[in-house]
Amino acid sequence: MGSRLFLPQGFFINGINSGIADRKKRDIALIHSEVPCVAAGLFTKNRVKAAPVIISKRHLRNGRAQAILVNSGCANACTGNRGMEDVEMMAYDLACQLGIKKEDVLLASTGVIGRFLPMSRVKQGIRKIAETVGNPSKPEFFAEAIMTTDTIPKIISRQFLTQNRKRVAICGLAKGAGMIHPDLATLLCFIITDINIHKSLLQRSLMTAAERSFNSLTIDGDTSTNDSVLILANGRAGNRPINGANQDFLRFQNNLNGVMLGLAELIARDGEGATKLVRIVVKNAESGISAKKMARHIASSSLVKTALYGSDPNWGRLMAAIGSSGVRIDPQRIDIYFGKLQVTRNGEPASYSEREANRILKKKEIEIVIDLKQGRGGAKVYTCDLTPDYVNINSCYSRRPCILIQGGGGSF
Incomplete structure (x- = not known):
């Protein structure tokens, strides 16, 4: 993660346990901005798409969002109408708790495919995490809450000064250890920044950075139903609005490239069972x-x-x-x-x-x-x-935990 963490202004981050699949592990994660954000995203090219991918793509049509809600322990993929209804309910419940629009909530899930979310626990988890908004952010809790077979939380941040001497921070949080392959590589990645930037340029920056990082990453050649890379920019840095490819845009692009490339390296290093x-x-x-x-x-x-x-x-x-x-x-x-x-x-x-x-x-x-x-x-x-541990982990993924041979990889 690095010795110093730069958090953008105006964001709250946290992760908690709601008992979705494990009574001890954190499994609900939240990003919330004080104000609506310019937003962009990239999603799996797998033709089988999880319910949160479908809904998040729909919510991103207007290029804005204010919160991201993530769960681990259940992918909510291949779950039909019930899965779609569950995602809609999660967005609605969180929006009510935070006083924002349902359409301004983006969602992501990770875990076993073909299982339904335990919605009573999820609803309780949403209420519980919404009550923590306003407390100090816990980015490390967020990173832990989105992990599945990962062995380490993955957080990378950078900061830079704009031409009018405003400090801009970029923070990326990701999970990924298996089913990793372009495009995007199987992962969830969430990036927050306080830069003031036009939505078309934000999308362009994200695509450029992804091509140099996550689209240059492979662990096992498989792509997932849930791949999502989401970025929120709330403008709290106070820089002059970026509406074109000026020096501030280039600085932002270079730093976003660095954050996403750093996350890609962490994911490769933490590949399921990997030693190298x-x-x-x-x-x-x-x-x-x-x-x-x-x-x-x-x-x-x-x-x-x-x-x-x-x-x-x-x-x-x-x-x-x-x-x-x-x-x-x-x-x-x-x-x-x-x-x-x-x-x-x-x-x-x-x-x-x-x-x-x-x-x-x-x-x-x-x-x-x-x-x-x-x-x-x-x-x-x-x-x-x-490695042998890769085979061991993926031979019993839906029946966690597995006994690791070499000590690599992770548990659910």
């Missing part, structure tokens, strides 16, 4: 698009990821993944590096020490570089290794 954070770098491709396509393909390869778990310097698996990526290549030009150690030169074995390669691959953070020597395009994708 891995960066796949493809450079000198014919284009940036082809570079990203190849990097995603390599990062999704089970053979590559299991070799990384075993610290096995089997670069042949990388060559195979490169060749099956669908990107046009010249195999006799390809160089591969583990960190700074070159293991392949022009598609053939380089002169290197396998012991040194093994030592590099045993590190907790690994960078693999593929140089295609065909153009100027480049891309970086984040992933992790594939």
